[in-house]
Amino acid sequence: MNTDFFILMKFELLVAVIIFVLIFIKLASNEWSTKAVLNVVNILLLTNFIAGFFLNHDGTLFGNMFSTTKLVELQKNILNLGTLIISAQAYTWLKNHKHVLEFYILLLSTLLGMFFMISSGNLLMFYLGLELSTIPLAAICNFDLEKRKSSEAAMKLIISSAFSSGLLLFGISLLYGATGTLNFSELPQHLNGNALQLFAFILLLAGFAFKISVVPFHLWTADVYEGSPVSVTSYLSVISKAAFLFVFVSVLYNVFKPLANTWFNMLMLLSILTMVVGNLFAIRQNNLKRFLAFSSITQMGFILVGISGSSQMGIASVIYFLLIYFFSNLGAFGVIAFVSASTGKETMDDYKGLYKTNPFLSWVLTISLFSLAGIPPTAGFFGKFFLIMAGAGKGNYVFITIAALNMIISLYYYLKVVKAIFMDANEQPIEKLPINTLPKLAMIVCITGIVSIGFIHPIYDYIYSLSFGL
Amino acid sequence: MNLSLLILIPLLTAIAILFCKGLKQVRVVALLGAVIQLFAAFFLLYAYSNERAAGNTSQMLFQDAYIWFKALKIDYHVGVDGISIAMILLTSFVVLAGILVSWRQERMSKEFFFLLILLSLGAYGFFISLDLFMLFFFLEIAVIPKFLLIGIWGSGKKEYSAMKLALMLMGGSALVFVGLLGLYFNSTFGGTTTFDLLQIAQMHIPVEVQKIFFPFIFIGFGIFGALFPFHTWVPDGHSSAPTAASMFLAGISMKLGGYGCLRVATYLMPEAAHYYSPVIIVLATIAIIYGAFATMMQKDLKYINAYSSVSHCGFVLLGIGMLTQTSINGAVMQMVSHGLMTALFFAAIGMIYDRTHTRMTVQLGGLLKIMPFISTVFVLAGLCSLGLPGLSGFVAEATVFMGSWQNADTLYRVATILSCASIVVTAVYILRAVGQAIMGPVNNTQYLSLPDAAWNEKIAATILVIGIVVIGIAPFLLSDLITPSTQTIIEHTFNNISFK
Amino acid sequence: MNYASYITWIPMLPMASFVLVGLFGRKYFKNLAGVIGTIVLLAITVLSFITVYQYFFVDGKVNDVYQSIIPEQYSWLQFSPNLSIDIGIVLDPISVMMLLIVSFVSLMVHVFSLSYMKGEERFSTYYAFLSLFTFSMLGLVVSTNIFQIYIFWELVGISSYLLIGFYYDRPSAVAASKKAFIVTRFADLGFLIGILILAFNAGTLDFHTLIERLTNTQSSQFISITTSSFLGISMLTWALILVFVGGAGKSAMFPLQVWLPDAMEGPTPVSALIHAATMVVAGVYLVARLFPLYSLDAIVLNIVSYVGAISALLAAIIACTQTDIKRVLAYSTISQIGYMMFALGVSRYGGEQGLGYMASMFHLFTHAFFKSLLFLCAGAIIHLVHSNEMKDMGGLKKLMPVTHVVFLIACLAIAGIPPFSGFFSKEEILTAAYNSNKFIYAMGVFTSMLTAFYMFRLYFRIFHNKDSHVEADHSEGSLSMKIPLVILAICTLASGFVPFGSFVTSDGISLTTHVDIVFSILPVTLSVAAILFAAKLYYMQNELPGRIASSLGTFYHAAYKKFYIDEVYLFITKKIIFNLVGKPAAWIDRHIVDGFMNLLASITAKISEMIKGLQTGKVQNYALYFFGGIVGLAVLFIYLWK
């Protein structure tokens, strides 16, 4: 039992240990230089990421409250990788920031929460993880303490997420009332799709939809993204989204199997809404963070298309797409984070003529955007192709056509950025920026990922082998 | 031979370009790649005709298949038949010429050539892939470079044109995408769905399904092939693009459309092709006539050629829509001929523009006195486009007409007659352009000092002219190459017709 | 020796010289170009004489019928298993005759141009184009295949375009060349469609098979083409009419004659070659080539004859009023070709019925000589006077004696005065017309009278009329200009006495013809009268012509303005096609089709602008939307969707 405990909860324990180490560093000494701290942290995260690949076992703990499978490990590894990259990218921003350690402590505790959430086998455990992954986030959204926008963003996040979790809980309570169990493995037997359960499910769905910012539960997203520090934004838009999606998929496919027909239609509706609204808002944006917020909303719409496929291909494609989405989005955010950290410029107009001064950054951003737009040969193409393909498996081609057409609209605004970078003239372009090793490394990693993942088919095959359909 | 070379060579070239320093290295590398590719293409032709001569009657030769995404039955599967080889040859000609024409591309030369090569890579891949996923992959690869090429190095309202082109083409590919998925999920080959072109061809897709997805795929590719009314990217795109880009655009990309319509839409969904052929005919005829008349009104040389491309590509779609062996032959020939001819045209226009910095026919004039070589090339291109015997245009159009007339149905007859009528209009606008720009007195005396074509431009033009003349004088070379392949397509089409 | 050993050289040599001179002449041997071209032409002229000899006198005839021999044929483009374009050479009476005419006249023109075009900047280009034309024309006449004839048809068209526009820096020349090409192209459209019909219904493009199948009333092809009809007219008729339209376009028949007078913008030798002797008779040749088919259909033959007769008359009338000597000659060409056309129209197939056919070919033969002679003379005159206008001329008799004599001979020939060649051919034509259609005959006779009048008007106004005020800066031209004139004059004198009927007839069986004195009296006397009248008007300068012109008033004016046909064409093209078709098309494309695409974009932008208010930035509204979403889902999926 106790070895099991250590092995099965390896990921969580590692993160927890790191958190404690950081706390001790904090307590022990104030004279550590920021750079040193950052290096230590990044090394720790790297080890954490690497450790994620060893000594993996499947199993459950605490009476199914906590369960680990290959898929879950994969997901946690992905999250670890993302966190590592983000922390590398945050370097430029943090290296002259006072509260580095707090930042990491909070950040990692949210990661911990996500891990619990992902491997939760029980609604209670799920709820705990969810809150653990949300509340600290609100805190670090406010991490630029003196910035008004930052605190406004944090306020919006905390209030609306508290509200959403309130509704989520209400749903859970109703579900409990209707079924008498909170256990994922037992719930399906009790589900028969009566009105109460459906309502409970809708509340639950809304809770998830809020987290992965699906229209009409998405409105917090743009503001929070815009307000918070870029690194936090990228964390929000990548890590937490991904984590919630992982859970969402597994909950849908495992727990709410009996309601499949209902949620298929719901997802269809929501995804159409999400794609359209996301696109329509993204077209107009000038602030790149806000722009990426809406673009990520649109991406969620596409992901819902994949999920609604409700087949093995569905899950596989979603996870595969998320993996690619990680690299693409982090690539884009990496550049934006770097630029805004060193110049404070965040709008599209500032990026005009970027190519003249910073070709490297421009290419990184461009390729990432192309990948987000799903243009070959970037991996985004494969991701999107498989997503839509999974959705098409259901045979609803009107839906697929709408999705395909939305891809065109999204292409438009991605190209708008590219146009700004390459074609538009600008009298005071962003001056030539020296890039530190760490962020550069992160960007290169992203680009390599974007370019290569599509062609390395074993990745997809592996994910496919782990995933499962209805 | 190993077809993957055709993808590999441009790929390596592109990568090599990334490591080059300065225009000199870059262009040499690019040229080298293009030349090698040309040789590869000719060797392919040689090997192919040997195989055929040796009595190898299988539909696709030099096939080469690896499993790519096992779970989804997506394979890396390449192979060629006569049509693809014709297209590959066309591409390699145009690419070589394009690179030579942009020999003095000072600004951001590395990116420029990189994108050109990438574009050609897409085209080559498209023409040899037998797996619909691959096909789509390469189709989209060939789009975005155009956006950058036009947007960065273009002229006029380049951003607008670039954006328009990218969006419309991507819209087309989105339709194709939906259609392909439809094919995929309705193709149960040996119990599993597949993207493999040949396998899908072997199984019989239900007619009602075909009727749903044929429009998606045909219109999707049709947008690439300037199908009326989705042709509006053509004039803007071509006119704003830099010379080489418009050569590629008109010479190669628009052929992707025609090829797709033939290889995917018509070949895989024969009943639907027959069902919809009247619509296609009507649209194509409109494109031909109306493109021609619209051309008549243009004053900008590039617009003239762009609109005439709309009209000429109409012949391709007409030939495909007519669904007779001869007409499809003609369509393929028209693709090749138009590719070479329009590339030549754009090359000439580009050379003129580089010197005079205007493309307005009224401002030019008497160029024959100033730059005889370029003017001769221009006139040659013009004559080819108005279908002068001895040049490729005539052969292609004659074949299309002859094939189209084989359909006794009145609508088809009318369509054919109208399309024939376009040759008169073509003569009108070509001769107007020639008369205003090339002949006549010299309007602008400071042009008198302008130089004639430089060596690279001469070579580029010569290459294309050779292509045009050879096809024009010895069309049997081309027709013998493609006929067996078109035959398989048309036979397959007719074998599947249940209601015919 | 058999034909195959040398026949291919006849078209190929000019091609070779075209490529050689065209590619390298300009740079390397500019002045040799002429010599090269001339030598080549000499060679092929010899070859074609050999051909003529061998065909007509050695082995052309098999038991008294001239066969059509095909020494060379290659499949050029295979449309479908049974339909292919072959490129080949056919030898039969008319093609051999044309070989002779084309190579001979072309040779004359080559020689003449040596000094006429001397010092031209694009001397070599000129010869390149001439060779190209010669090649195309030869290829045309020896076609074995209706599509082959179309191919070379286009090629002669383009070479004529290039030669008319030779002085490309003259806007008028450019316009003329454009006009010539477009008008003929328009006619070729008919030709093309005719070919398509024939090819579809007869299932072949080969002349021999085509005629064989369609003349045999039992064959399935014949039945299909006659039974299937469009607008109540059988496909055969349609095909023949359409093909004839093509021919009429090339031969400048009414109403497509507008291009020929303008075509005189080209160098004069070119006019002599292309627009007098060879290319313009291609239409006649085409009809003759397909004559067995035409003879099947009386309607089409009537159309042919009337078009011919009307063109002849109309052109003659106009010719009387023109003052540009080349234009006069151009109209006389139209008029003479009109003769050939209606001769074909009134003819039938075989035997005595075939007189018209033979006569037409005969006239083609003689006309080639005297008309090219006339043009070359005009060339010589213009070379001297540097003007086309009659008023700048007069009294050139003394300045250019040789030219004067040969010109007179040519005039007499075209006027149909015995014993000059024109007389014989014209007599045959009139006889044929008389036998079949009196009305046509009457038109023919009247036209011949007019012809005599305007030719001698021309003659007198050039050579007599007033004393020359042209200061003879140089004599009437070097030897290389005189020699062709003399040779052609001799031909003009001699060609009438060729027993043509025994060589060229509709069915290949020789046909003995005789000149009927009684019959000839009327036209000859009329012509003589006309000549005398012309002499009275123009021998000496006087105001009589002016008075007559003014007395004719509007009619004269209309004739002078070529009956406003050009204006009509201009109206149709510029006003109707351009403004009512072209402009709208362009406008629609920019504003409607393209506008629609842009509209989609702007609509999207509009909507996104409209809905931006949803994002109020107030967290309470967000919560409200959130709750609204839940309620919506609940309503939809719990109550409605159930």
Added chain:
Amino acid sequence: MSEIPLTHILFVSTALFFIGMYGLFTRRNMITMLMSIELILNSVNINFVAFNKYLYSDQLNGVFFTIFIIAIAAAEAAVGIAIIINLYRGHHSIDVEDAGEMKY
């Protein structure tokens, strides 16, 4: 005495839930909004307890859940108030209407 039927209790909780929501939607003061969220959470607590007590009295899931919710609600409130205070530093107001800088 007969015990109170479940529906009554559920009625109370639902009422509480909507009161909370109403408060959240209408009150301008952020602190009040946080309080209304507390109301929502409490209604959830009532639900859990009631269900547990009436329907599934053999287990303790609901009760435990309630305890956890209370704990977390406290944490949430703590962070929330911290943020609001920080916001107040910037905006000098805790009126939610004033914190609408980012929109559209």
